[in-house]
Amino acid sequence: MHDNQATEHECGCPRTADLDGEGPAADSRRRFLRGAGLLGAGVGTAGLGLLGAVPAQAAGPEAAGAAGAAVKAPKKGKGKGRWQPDPDARQFTVVVMPDTQYLFDQDRIHPAPLEASVRYVLDGGVNREDGTDDNIVFLAHLGDVTENGLAVEYAAVTKVFGLLDDAGAAYGVLAGNHDVRSSTDDQRGTTPYLETFSKARAARTSGYRGSSPDGYNTCHVFRAAGRDWMVLSLDWRLSDAGFAWANGVIAANPKLPVILTTHDLAHADDGGRAELSDNGKRLWERLIDGNDQIFLTVNGHYWPPGRTVLRNRAGHDVHVHITNYQDRYYGGAAMIRAYRFDLDRGTVDVSTFSPWIQQIAAEERNVLAAQHVELTSDVDRFSLAIDFERRFAGFAPVPQRPARRAGELLVRDTVAYWRFDNGGADGAAVAPQQVVKDLSGQGNDLLWQSAPGTPDGALSWSAEHHPDQPGHGSLLFRGTRSPVRGGYLQTVPTAPVNRETFERGFTVEAFFKLPADWDSAQSRWSALLSRWGTSAEAGRSGPGTDADEPVATLSVSEAPALQWCVYPLNQTGASTCWGHQLPLDHWWHVAVVNDGKLSRMYVDGCEVARNPATPAVGLTTLGRPWMLGGYAYAGVLDKVFHGYIGDVRIVKRALRVGEFMTA
Incomplete structure (x- = not known):
């Protein structure tokens, strides 16, 4: 609690004389405690058991509103035994717990909510029907x-944190101004x-690495998603x-991302817009700003x-969050x-809730408890x-996968393999006389080709490439549709692949x-790879046939999404595979x-949904x-591609995903 904010009896919690004495309110309180399992035989209302003492806020008429029921203590979690989060899973959770001071205030000791949160953490955040957890x-x-900051208060606190100790859990605790003398x-x-x-x-x-x-x-330091944090x-x-x-600690661990927790760093207005406090400015200037980690x-x-x-x-983002619900x-x-990290999605999903209230049956929660199950x-x-x-x-770059020799990519039945990492300097135009060799032999x-009126440099070499691409280079196509302009490449007239029909299968x-x-x-329905010759010339006239479209094309739709549209040997019409919308x-x-x-069709090794069930034999x-x-x-x-194309390989058989060029 901020020193300038409400003190213990200025925070909206009413004092009722009957609560600690005799009369209807006291009777109501005892009925509540017995029903909630907090008051055992022979235990008075001032008892300090592990599940807590008298929950004063729940007593009397205010304990039951329109919803009727008072707050009951949740069942204890089963726990997972020893602390064993998955260190390699790409999804993991860091849990933070703010000010619990009002639960440990002299003789007003209520450990039950804290214990519920601790058990939730030890259970791994299990909250799904399939039994999976949040990998806390x-x-x-x-x-x-x-x-x-009294010894009697910590005597109750330490019992709950002992659950974490017994499980060998990873946790950190820091002192706030109510834990110590605030002037120090x-x-x-x-x-x-x-x-x-x-x-x-x-x-x-x-995960302990040291103390001042x-x-x-x-x-x-904890390990998650295959790295240390x-x-x-x-x-x-x-x-x-x-x-x-x-x-010094950060300097000694120069490659670790750092989450900084402290008590006083930023405050916010009623709209949730945060800014650094005076102490936060000191932390920013002397620690955070200069440590990019x-x-x-x-x-x-x-x-x-x-x-x-x-x-x-x-020049990088630092996310600054305040969380306090006392x-x-x-x-x-x-x-x-809960900060749920998902490195596959590049997302941290944040949620705020009370495990103690969550574990109370919905019909037994009072009005105020029901409002605080989760904050949204x-x-x-x-x-x-x-x-x-x-x-x-800036401090822990992912090692770039090295380029691979072309010979490593020449799997059995390779028909053609083209790559663009040895043609010219990054940004240099592809010369009209350029020949790109088929590395399959x-x-x-x-050969270089272009639409009439195409300006110089419409097709150029580039050092850009997919991180898993064997060749570290690509071609940058700058095609337009209205009018048709751009440079492209096409196979030589004598190329064997021009006549190949792939009856036994293929991988492109x-x-x-x-x-x-x-x-x-300008660029919809342009093609990465396409074949000259129309379906009409090939004698195709089945349902859905466009007489003027090419007999084979791997195109990019207006979405943009990939489309493989070909005329198989066994069909009179076209066969299509569709991908999904792709971010630019x-x-x-x-x-x-x-x-x-x-x-x-597979995108990044993942099969897409819109693949046909109708047999398609050959091309x-x-x-x-x-x-x-x-x-x-x-x-x-009709169109020239606009974008980058890296390595291209055609194999005269079906490859497994593990045999793709990304393997």
Whole structure:
């Protein structure tokens, strides 16, 4: 709690004389405690068992509103035994717990909500019918564990945190201004807080890497998504020695992303717009701004909750969040906030809820409890879009996959293999006399072509490439549709692939990227790879046939989405495979695989939905060239591709996903 905000009896919790004496309210209170399992035989209302003492806020008439039922203690979680999160899963969760001080206030001791949250963490966040969990890797308490920093308060707190100790869990606790004398910094010496959460105790927690000499600041490292991450738990007020220690810890671990937790860093207005506090400005200037590894900070102390994004000295985002619910019903009910990281989606999904209230049957929750099961405002439940690879590139770049020799890609039955990493300097125009050799040795070389009126440089070499591409280079096509302009490539007239019909199956693969300036009006239905000759010339006239379209094309629709449209040998009409809408400015790998019967399209090794069930045997050919980046309609060049094309390979059999060029 902020020193300038409400004190314990100014926070909206009424005092009722009958609660601690005799009369109807006291009787009501005892009935509630017995019904909730908090008052056992021979235990008075001031008892301090592990499940907590008298929940004063739930007593009397205010305990049952229109919903009727009072808050009951949830069942204890079963726990998973030892702490065993999955260190390699691409999804994991960091849990933070803000100010619990009103649950541990002199003789007003209520550990039950805290215990429920701790057991939720130890259970891994199990909340799904299939039994899967949130892969919780760390619990960070944000300070103000207690209201007065008294030994009697910590005597109740330590029993609950002992559950984490027994399981070998990874957790960090820091001191807030109510845990210690607020006028002091981390050089204050021993306190009941430090006697409870000592260096020795911290050293026994999973992932512990060290404490400052004074013991008030700790560093943990957890492993998740196949890499190490750091959590710095910093005191309410850092001394010069504290800043030196924190900066030194980060410097000693220069490749680790850092989550910084502390008690006082930012505050927010009623709309949730956050800004740094005076102490936060000190932390920013002396620690956060100059350490690019810090990408997320979370603090308590203030309410309401809020968030903002600041730009550090390296020009990168730092997400700054405030989470504190002590002003809410039941002292916040040990509300926790879950940061669910998903590195595949590049997203952190954030939610805020009370496991204690969640575990109470809906029909037994009172009105206020029902309102605090989960908080859903845009500062309590939201998602952060983070490109982790890009954000961490400044201090922990992902090692680039090295280029592979062309010979490694020449699998059995390779018909053609084209790559563009040895043609010219990055940005240089492809010369009109350029020949791109077929590295399979089958003689399917490519020649430069262009639409009439095409300006110089419409086809150029590029160093850009897909991260899993064997050749570290590509071609940049700058085609337009109205009018038709652009350079492209096509196979030589004598190329064997021109006559190939692939009756026994095939695999066609290509890497490509549609740039941010890709325009559907100019570039829709252009082709990565296409074949000269129309369906009418091939004698095709089945349902859905377009007499003027080419006999084979791998095109990009207006969405943009991929379409494989071909005329098989066994059909009178076309056979099509469809992909899904693709974001721009991203490298993709596409593979179309036919096993001699059915065709399947894969994008980045994943089979798409719209693959036909009708047998499609072979590919019709008129013996004419294939085009790379060109598309003809009615026998006339109609469009030129706009974007990048990397390695292209054609194999005369079906390949498994593990045999694709991305393998």
